[in-house]
Amino acid sequence: MQQLSKGKYYGAHTQKLNFDQFLVTDTIYTHDKVDWHYHENPYFTFLLEGKLYEANKKESYYLESGSLVFHNWQDAHYNIKPPEHTRGFHIELTKDWFTNFDISLSNAEGSIQVENPYIKQHIYKIFLETKKRDEFSKISIEMLLLNTFGAIEKESEDQKEKRPRWVAKILEIIHEQPELCTSLSDLAIELNIHPVHLSRQFPKYFYTSLGNYIKTVKLNKALIQIIKKESSITQIAIDSGFYDQSHFIASFKKSFNLTPLAYRKITTDVNFIQF
Known part of the structure; x- marks a missing residue:
């Protein structure tokens, strides 16, 4: 089985930035199938465009634009790419990086498909930093990475505790039936709990208010469309579930300190430099 060294991925790199103990790449996937292999270092794969089927020795999953996966080192897997444009953003970290920051990988064995919207937003911000340069x-990227692994560790610990059924159900509704999230009362009915109980208990399991969590999910949905450049900002606001364009822009600026149009320009209209 082939081991891929640092910075090696199957595809054409449009950008490769080496920060000594971590490396980021922006890659267009060119292979229809990549046979079993593993990488020298742990890394994140953030699918920016297209789709990908991935399997390891324990599980398999279909990845779409906006999917985030963390691979621990020596985690063997293979990939199949449909016949369409597929682009991935990778963040690869050496073992020295983990040692320097006293981060253990014991809670991140194998491959992990990350669904936490706040972790995904950290990755979007890292992606932006690589384009602003x-x-x-x-230092900005490292701070975001530290926050990311802190959230992963916290989430891993929390999953060991027994949670009420409504916790899993509300995640399913937020991601699959967002139209039910416009009213706290209606959402509580779907979950079969009192709305006051839902409002008070939600932060216990998600560390933020219900409203902030839903807004973050909407922003992440919008971000992937911004990067694709297939829709206008107005259409993206509508498709992402925001009340109107002005509300969308205000929410976006609060999270990223720039407008959606500026984010699009910085992340798509740069002259990539390959190192």
Whole structure:
């Protein structure tokens, strides 16, 4: 079985940035199928465009635009790509990076498909930093990575505790039936719990308010469309479930300190430099 060294992925790199103990790549996948292999270092794969089928020794899953997966080192897997444009953003970290920041990988064995919307938003911000590229990019990315692994560790610990049934159900509704999230009372009825109980208990399991969580999911949905450049900002606001364009722009600026149009320009209209 082939081991891929640092920075090696099957595809054409439009950008490769080496920050010594971590490396980021923006890659267009070119192979219809990649046979069993593993990588020298742990890394994230964030699918920006297209679709991908991936399988390891324990599970398999279909990835779409906006999917995020963390692979621990020596985690063997294979990939199948449909005949369409597919693009991935990778963040690869050496073992020295984990040692320097005293981060254990014991809670991140094998491959993990990450669904937490706040972790995904960290990755979107890292992606933005790689396109802005200034003297503060490295420290900004490392801070976001530390927050990411902190959230992964916390989530891993929490999953060991027994949770009420409505916790899994509300996640399913937020992601699959967002139209039910416009009214707290209607949402509580779907979950068969009192709305006051839902409002008070939600932060216990998700560390933020219900409204903030839903807004973050909407922003992440919008972000992937912004990167694709297939829709106008107005259409993206509508498709992502925002009340109107002005509300969408205000929410976006609060999270990213720039407008959706500016984010699109920075992340898609740059001249990539390959190292």
